[in-house]
Amino acid sequence: MSTLELSEMDSVDAVGRGVLRRFLARPPAVVALAVLGVFVLLAVIQPFALASPTRIDTRHKFGAPGLAHPFGTDELGRDLLSRVAQAGQASLGFAAGATAIAMVLGVAWGLLAAARPGWLDEVLMRVAEAALAIPTLLFALVFVAAFGSGILAMTIVAGLLMAPLTARITRSAVLAELKSEYVRGLTAVGASRSRILFAEVLPNALPALLAQASLNVATSLMLEATLSFVGLGIQPPDASWGTLLKAGYDRLYESVWYPVAPALLIIAAIAALNTVGDQVQRVLRGTAWSGR
Amino acid sequence: MTHEVLRLEELSLGVRGRPIVRGVDLTLRSGERAALVGESGSGKTMTALAIPRLNPGPVAVTGGRILLDGTDLVTASERELVRVRGRRIAMVYQDPLSCLNPVRTVGGQLVEAIRAHREVTAARAHTEAIRLLVEVGVPEAADRLGHYPHQFSGGMRQRVMIAMAISCAPDVLIADEPTTALDVTTQARVLRLLGELAERRGMAVLFITHDLAVASALCHRIHVLREGRIVESGGLREVLTTPRHEYTRRLVASAVTLSTTPAKSGPPGEGVLIEAEGLVRRFGTGVTAVDDVSLSVRSGETFGLVGESGSGKSTLSRLLLGLERPDAGKVSFRGTELASLGRAGLRRLRREMQIVLQDPVGSLNRRKTVGHIVGLPLLVHRKAGRRERRRRVAELLDLVGLPASFAGRYPHELSGGQCQRVNLARALAPGPSFLVLDEAVSAVDVVIQAQILELLRELQARLGLTCLFVSHDLAVVRYLAPRLAVMYRGRIVETGTREEIFEAPKHAYTRSLIDAIPALEGVGR
Numbered sequence: 001m002s003t004l005e006l007s008e009m010d011s012v013d014a015v016g017r018g019v020l021r022r023f024l025a026r027p028p029a030v031v032a033l034a035v036l037g038v039f040v041l042l043a044v045i046q047p048f049a050l051a052s053p054t055r056i057d058t059r060h061k062f063g064a065p066g067l068a069h070p071f072g073t074d075e076l077g078r079d080l081l082s083r084v085a086q087a088g089q090a091s092l093g094f095a096a097g098a099t100a101i102a103m104v105l106g107v108a109w110g111l112l113a114a115a116r117p118g119w120l121d122e123v124l125m126r127v128a129e130a131a132l133a134i135p136t137l138l139f140a141l142v143f144v145a146a147f148g149s150g151i152l153a154m155t156i157v158a159g160l161l162m163a164p165l166t167a168r169i170t171r172s173a174v175l176a177e178l179k180s181e182y183v184r185g186l187t188a189v190g191a192s193r194s195r196i197l198f199a200e201v202l203p204n205a206l207p208a209l210l211a212q213a214s215l216n217v218a219t220s221l222m223l224e225a226t227l228s229f230v231g232l233g234i235q236p237p238d239a240s241w242g243t244l245l246k247a248g249y250d251r252l253y254e255s256v257w258y259p260v261a262p263a264l265l266i267i268a269a270i271a272a273l274n275t276v277g278d279q280v281q282r283v284l285r286g287t288a289w290s291g292r
Numbered sequence: 293m294t295h296e297v298l299r300l301e302e303l304s305l306g307v308r309g310r311p312i313v314r315g316v317d318l319t320l321r322s323g324e325r326a327a328l329v330g331e332s333g334s335g336k337t338m339t340a341l342a343i344p345r346l347n348p349g350p351v352a353v354t355g356g357r358i359l360l361d362g363t364d365l366v367t368a369s370e371r372e373l374v375r376v377r378g379r380r381i382a383m384v385y386q387d388p389l390s391c392l393n394p395v396r397t398v399g400g401q402l403v404e405a406i407r408a409h410r411e412v413t414a415a416r417a418h419t420e421a422i423r424l425l426v427e428v429g430v431p432e433a434a435d436r437l438g439h440y441p442h443q444f445s446g447g448m449r450q451r452v453m454i455a456m457a458i459s460c461a462p463d464v465l466i467a468d469e470p471t472t473a474l475d476v477t478t479q480a481r482v483l484r485l486l487g488e489l490a491e492r493r494g495m496a497v498l499f500i501t502h503d504l505a506v507a508s509a510l511c512h513r514i515h516v517l518r519e520g521r522i523v524e525s526g527g528l529r530e531v532l533t534t535p536r537h538e539y540t541r542r543l544v545a546s547a548v549t550l551s552t553t554p555a556k557s558g559p560p561g562e563g564v565l566i567e568a569e570g571l572v573r574r575f576g577t578g579v580t581a582v583d584d585v586s587l588s589v590r591s592g593e594t595f596g597l598v599g600e601s602g603s604g605k606s607t608l609s610r611l612l613l614g615l616e617r618p619d620a621g622k623v624s625f626r627g628t629e630l631a632s633l634g635r636a637g638l639r640r641l642r643r644e645m646q647i648v649l650q651d652p653v654g655s656l657n658r659r660k661t662v663g664h665i666v667g668l669p670l671l672v673h674r675k676a677g678r679r680e681r682r683r684r685v686a687e688l689l690d691l692v693g694l695p696a697s698f699a700g701r702y703p704h705e706l707s708g709g710q711c712q713r714v715n716l717a718r719a720l721a722p723g724p725s726f727l728v729l730d731e732a733v734s735a736v737d738v739v740i741q742a743q744i745l746e747l748l749r750e751l752q753a754r755l756g757l758t759c760l761f762v763s764h765d766l767a768v769v770r771y772l773a774p775r776l777a778v779m780y781r782g783r784i785v786e787t788g789t790r791e792e793i794f795e796a797p798k799h800a801y802t803r804s805l806i807d808a809i810p811a812l813e814g815v816g817r
Binding site: 182 | 642654657
């Protein structure tokens with residue numbers, strides 16, 4: 001029995017920590033997560049804690065922000081904070097749904113391409129590229145024109161639109177992992193191809209996919225806001241951040257404050273999501289540096 | 293008359309308050325060749341980089357002086373440093389390919405280096421570049437100037453780097469592991485070149501290495517660095533024959549050379565375990581990696597396979613394991629031909645044949661615990677339950693000399709040597725009878741290498757394993773394997789017992805390999 005030498009024990013370094021812990025050690029990431037947390041919280045507590053978004057108060061039309069109405073009131077004197085919070089349910093729900101569809105579809109797509117090099121990979125990737133070549137907005141407009149602008153249809157369309165990019169990201173992340181030495185080790189041990197792919201490689205590619213997911217949420221928020229702003233998205237009486245922004249923009253001469261809240265929320269949410277994606281990628285690149 | 297050119301006084305370096313080099317004192321006289329020897333993480337590269345103040349961002353000089361002919365480089369301005377770098381102090385690094393610009397010709401880069409410090413015309417610099425390449429022994433120098441780095445072999449690339457380094461006739465040449473990425477025969481030639489250049493030009497050389505034997509082939513003085521401190525300094529012979537510090541003694545004792553007494557091995561069993569006949573493996577690029585190779589390994593023996601990089605030894609071991617299919621020829625394991633087995637049959641055979649790869653850390657999945665990694669073969673091959681796996685993992689870790697508590701750790705929390713033990717434990721998990729060790733000790737430090745070799749010898753004897761020990765290091769193969777084969781350009785040029793090969797090598801290539809191995813002069817064990 002050979003024993004462990006001191007020199008071996010000494011050189012153990014504590015460089016490696018989990019991706020999550022290194023992510024949370026970055027102030028921008030924490031701020032971005034906090035911002036997103038507040039938005040989600042607002043949307044969730046709106047039915048219980050805030051004033052009713054449908055209560056009309058014609059005496060206080062176009063109210064400026066104040067103690068009673070932190071974001072002011074709209075053309076019917078409704079509280080804008082609760083309206084924005086309620087719209088957040090639609091906007092965030094739409095973004096989450098679209099992202100979920102994009103991730104499920106895109107990851108399966110990319111994984112299949114990475115696992116089956118050859119003609120299947122070629123076909124899948126060329127299809128993805130063809131889909132990517134069409135401008136997103138144009139695509140969305142055509143879909144909405146064809147299938148109407150119900151929130152479910154729009155969610156599915158947005159999910160489909162983001163799937164090809166997700167597939168490409170997944171493929172390259174998985175291929176990079178498949179080339180590494182540990183996969184050769186696993187093959188030599190006798191692990192099956194599917195075990196290597198699903199149990200060993202995919203979890204390692206997860207952080208890269210999370211970064212892509214946060215960008216997907218940002219993209220779909222943006223898409224919803226754009227479509228709603230041009231009047232093709234979610235239709236009144238349903239409200240989303242995009243429809244509120246549109247409504248506020250139309251009434252800009254009556255109240256400067258009206259469009260401010262939805263605009264700020266959209267900007268802050270997208271900035272926060274991009275920051276999250278960016279920070280995850282930085283953490284991952286950091287792994288590559290210190291990786292021994 | 294030699295004079296002192298470089299002097300480090302109490303040099304200390306640190307990263308964000310954590311010291312990495314503590315109070316290093318070192319002097320270098322003109323024409324002197326000194327080695328800074330230490331294992332990875334000892335701070336030797338950081339010390340070397342700090343001398344021309346090229347230490348990377350987070351590493352800062354926290355104390356001491358770096359005196360170059362009396363001028364302190366620690367307090368020197370960036371403008372003064374620019375004049376020093378390349379001109380007074382030049383550097384050669386480990387990996388020449390990543391130091392040369394791949395899209396520019398070697399000549400263009402050499403001319404640029406010359407003109408960076410000397411005001412000469414392009415034509416003069418061009419002539420000078422040819423002269424330099426001739427001096428470092430690049431054949432057909434004038435033609436080679438127009439070639440790109442990828443058109444040079446590793447050894448020739450390192451010569452180009454050396455030519456670039458000496459282009460401005462520096463007083464000090466710092467060479468950081470310049471031969472580690474090279475083959476043994478090339479390494480011997482580059483070492484000889486460095487020695488000649490230092491002598492002819494009266495240049496001081498600071499040679500950074502982890503390998504005491506390589507240092508002894510070139511240097512007069514040895515400084516042993518450990519955990520950022522110089523633990524011993526002295527003349528070559530003095531350090532090697534009468535090491536004072538306990539660590540140096542261990543370093544000297546761990547070095548495996550041609551004079552090391554070979555490991556004892558039990559008598560090999562009778563039958564043949566694995567046999568290859570006329571194996572050929574070609575790659576799409578037209579390269580024949582393995583060319584008509586036949587060999588047989590008897591059960592219970594340790595068989596050595598020696599060759600330089602690109603000789604096809606790794607491909608051969610993959611063919612033997614059935615991880616790759618040969619284009620011609622056959623492999624049989626216990627009389628069963630591998631080609632006759634289907635995918636499922638081959639996977640079942642994995643229980644019997646296992647491999648340990650070169651990169652100790654890279655061959656482990658970084659996001660899985662040691663317990664998962666070592667237990668995986670048990671899950672795959674024996675469908676073992678969680679409790680049984682945990683018990684077996686603890687046994688296996690104990691077998692390779694690791695505490696059972698390591699099961700909960702991740703690869704990055706372990707040192708290279710510990711990771712290689714984990715790799716070994718994983719390979720032993722399914723209870724194989726045939727184990728391939730593909731450069732399994734090449735990436736770890738000398739002291740650790742000695743420990744792993746000892747462990748391998750023990751395990752082999754205890755478990756009655758049949759081992760194929762693949763390595764570029766002839767001394768290590770000689771130490772472990774009573775019978776070996778020498779591979780050169782895809783062919784086996786010589787097979788025989790340890791005594792036959794080392795005492796009476798028949799093939800010219802084998803002879804040149806043996807000659808190229810640096811010896812620890814004056815040290816016998």
